Amino acid sequence: MLTMSNPPRFSPSAVPVGVRLAAATLGLIREPLVSLGGTTGSAWACGTNVLRIGNPGDLRREVLVMRAASRAVPVPEVLAAAEFIDDKQHPRAVLLLTRLPGRPAADLADVSPARARWWGEVCGHLHAALATVSPPPGLRAAPAVPTSEASATTCLLHLDLHPLNVLVDEAGAVSGVLDWANAAAGPAVLDRARTWSILTLDPEVLPLRTEPRYKALLQGWTRAAGFEQLPPAARAWACQFMLDDRAMRYPASRLDHIRRYLTENLGVGA
Structure with missing residues (x-):
């Protein structure tokens, strides 16, 4: 990415x-x-x-x-x-x-860490914007919503909001949000949790976690979206979502770190 x-x-x-x-x-x-x-x-x-x-x-x-x-x-x-x-x-x-202008926020090859952090922040603010959108009638519900979130306000969830699906323009503003195939209706916290899991636990991003530009992008996104305040139930939901979503793409061994996170950090068996 x-x-x-x-x-x-x-x-x-x-x-x-x-x-x-x-x-x-x-x-x-x-x-x-x-x-x-x-x-x-x-x-x-x-x-x-x-x-x-x-x-x-x-x-x-x-x-x-x-x-x-x-x-x-x-x-x-x-x-x-x-x-x-x-x-x-x-x-x-x-x-x-x-075809919208701009380039994917994942395209960091010629970007400074400071600019990557800014891109992360503008992407992170998308979560608050989407939380204001009511889902269209009949849109499917997000799977297995945690009991603790069952009474929360329902909004439109992207459920695949990551740097490849967000375009940024030359001014550093979001110019497009792409690929709505996973969209569902549910509590806004689930979209934040899903993006957190993609940016930190997806097997493809693990080698990037210490790369300065990706690290800066993640820091900016985390700050703007409030990932550090995500409740444990939402994190556990996102981890299980990723395990289910990636099961056909990766051998089980490449997902072991997600299972460890569930058991060691959240006390949940996977």
């Missing part, structure tokens, strides 16, 4: 068939397609805009979520939407989104 390489440009023949079908469904047969990375391969630069491809129900939900979130944070605008059948005869959907 510390540096970002340039996304690969595919020749027309190398772009997955499903992606070409998605572009053709919107009449974008001549636009160059460039992978924007990510583990799912669902986001592609298409000319000056972005294609987002997924299951129809999921993308319909994302449109509603982004519309709600736009009242508080900058999000991509939906320019067009369509459904199609892919090359494997599966129902799929595609959104054409505006």
